[in-house]
Amino acid sequence: MGGPADGMGRVPYLAPPLLLLGGVAAAVFAPKPYYGLPLLACTSMVAGMSYSFRSSALFALAASVAAAASAGYAGREGSVLLTDVAAVLAVSIVGLWIKWLVDRQGRNLAVALNVAEAAQRAVLPAPPTDVGPLAVADRYVAAQLGAAIGGDLYALQETPFGIRAMIGDVRGKGLPAVSAVSVAVGAFREAAEHAPTLHDLADRLDRALDREGERRRDTEDDIEGFVTALLVQIPPSGDTVTILNRGHPPPYLLHQGNVTCLEPTHPELPLSTGLDSSHGEPVEETFPFAPDDSLVLVTDGVTEARNRQGEFFDVQWGLGGTALRRADELADALVKAVTEWTGGQRQDDMAVLVLTRAGREARR
Helix, strand or coil: CCCCCCCCCHHHHHHHHHHHHHHHHHHHHCCCCCCCHHHHHCHHHHHHHHCCHHHHHHHHHHHHHHHHHHHHHCCCCHHHHHHHHHHHHHHHHHHHHHHHHHHHHHHHHHHHHHHHHHHHHHHCCCCCCEECCEEEEEEEECCCCCCCCCCEEEEEEEECCEEEEEEEEECCCCHHHHHHHHHHHHHHHHHCCCCCCHHHHHHHHHHHHHHHHHHCCCCCCCCCCCEEEEEEEECCCCCEEEEEEEECCCCEEEECCEEEECCCCCCCCCECCCCCCCCCCCCCEEEECCCCCEEEEECHHHHCCECCCCCECCHHHHHCCCCCCCHHHHHHHHHHHHHHHHCCCCCCCEEEEEEEECCCCCCC
């Protein structure tokens, strides 16, 4: 008869045959003639919760036959028998009609969700899994249920200056922030190919966001608001990593089992604030990047995740003991640790980008 729908569990799967058997037993053995009809009538309707339309129709047919057989067995006159069968058929037809409507709406919703996810992924395409000497893994958990992306962003590409990456977070979360994400990622894709330094790249992103914000001001698609950003550059050799932090949570360097938080020496303002930095030109900082090392970039959906006691998630604890894992394993382990810490609650958009330099165990 076909299996149950995924995730419905054993009880919905067993309910229709139990109702069918119970209806027959009640119709035959109960002291009054109509006790089994409600059970038989709702059999196909309940089947629609966990079975396919065809299986539900078979349950409707079985319930109608059972109603006729039990009435005949009980010796009821022809008019009563016809009434019993008609009642079961009427309720079954209504149940099948509802099942058909729900299935059709489910198919339409699935198509709409697929289109929406494809559109969102066009805004934020997944980075390649291998770039030069790096293995790359990305994970994204949107705060808005049903959305593929939200207000977090990342991008990575090879340029004449080496491999450049960005992770950022626009003000706000969920689908309203996606338009700002598209502007930031598009500006990075263009500017990363031409800006000679990360400082110049940040300036170009800043101007692009300001221009688009001014263009959309006082419209329904306004993207007014700042964007935190972390810019990364790794040369073709892969032996160093240069970082420019514009108000974003710092990255974490994993080296030989140790996890180091690369806090910026001179904290800077986010992009598109309209304010000048208090430290003058933002400082680019360079760190050694040995074989098997990993650089883990995160958004505040990770660093500000809270448990039921209101305690913030400790990223260094979450990454402890995972220094030599593959890039995808590191990303999965961190997302799992955050999810367990929050009890599965989606408190904010969460993005993770892991860059692992190829070595003895890091190549995917």
